[in-house]
Amino acid sequence: MAVGAALIILAALTACSGAGADEATPTPDATDAAAQIVSIPMPEFAPWPAGDPFTEADIEAARIAEADRDWAGVLMSYPDAVRPEVVFEAYVTDENRVDVMRACYEAAGLPIDEGRTGTDPDSPVDAIGTSTSTVEEAIAAYSCRVAHPNKRTSGPPNAEQLGWIHDYLTEYYGPCLEANGIEVPPAPPRAEFVANWPNQGWFPSVGDHPMAMDAEWDAALAEACVDPDTAIMTGLVDREDG
Structure with missing residues (x-):
């Protein structure tokens, strides 16, 4: 437009603003x-x-830093949480992100939150997440994100x-x-x-x-x-x- x-x-x-004061504006x-x-x-x-150039060493450093930031977020809600040892499995891609994260969240018994491409409930799912209400759930969600992170390919x-x-x-x-x-x-x-x-x-x-x-x-x-x-x-x- x-x-x-x-x-x-x-x-x-x-x-329309000149209407009487007693009239409610819809x-x-x-x-x-x-x-x-x-x-x-x-x-x-x-x-x-x-x-600027972004090397393989930069990519690995970014992955570790993101995991640290993620855990700091867990501690904000659960200061006494114990950080688990999580094995990095593979980076997710645009093509497999939804399926990989859904499988991990479901295996951990976490609820699934879906994001769709449109307002229609039948629109394709293009994002996946979860919500947590206990420290155990927060740690499980953290573990999924750290095992299957997004790959950062450029610096700030x-x-x-x-x-x-x-x-x-x-x-x-x-x-x-x-x-x-x-x-x-x-x-x-x-x-x-x-x-x-x-x-x-x-x-x-x-x-x-x-x-x-x-x-x-x-x-x-x-x-x-x-x-x-x-x-x-x-x-x-x-x-x-x-």
Whole structure:
């Protein structure tokens, strides 16, 4: 939807605001709210910069560090938990992740949480998870994740990539969210954003918008306002590394 449509919607809402004080303003249902989502033109960005080299040693170090972070999360809920020895079996892939993790969670007696590609309950399952309520369950879930982790193939974004992210957020993504009535705090200077990453304290998001938990509205917004990860991974923007 063009930006002009947003102005039409805004004008309509302004006209309605003159109604009597005793009249309740109806809350739009999910379909109406999703239909009001607008997009804005995307500027022509420079190609996504190439990342720094990432060696096999870096990949292994990242796997171990992620396991440590995962266990730290367990300890936040269960400070007295004893960390188990978990054998790394294999990295999961996009093709086998759902099946591998489902099998591990089920073997551990954990409940299965499915994520689907759409709101239809018959949509294909594209994500799998679990929820835990005891220390035993938390340890079992941790063990599955550590035995079958995702493979990290690149390091954290370098300075050139962080500068590109700042440009994308300030010139397109943030303004697109604002066009849909989502409050975006003022951005820090580019150099400050780069220097303080990942503790830069600013990244535009839906936040506590009243429609944030509605799947239909969220999907419409994601299509209209493409986040930087999606833009990079789907080829919406060019990449220096091809």
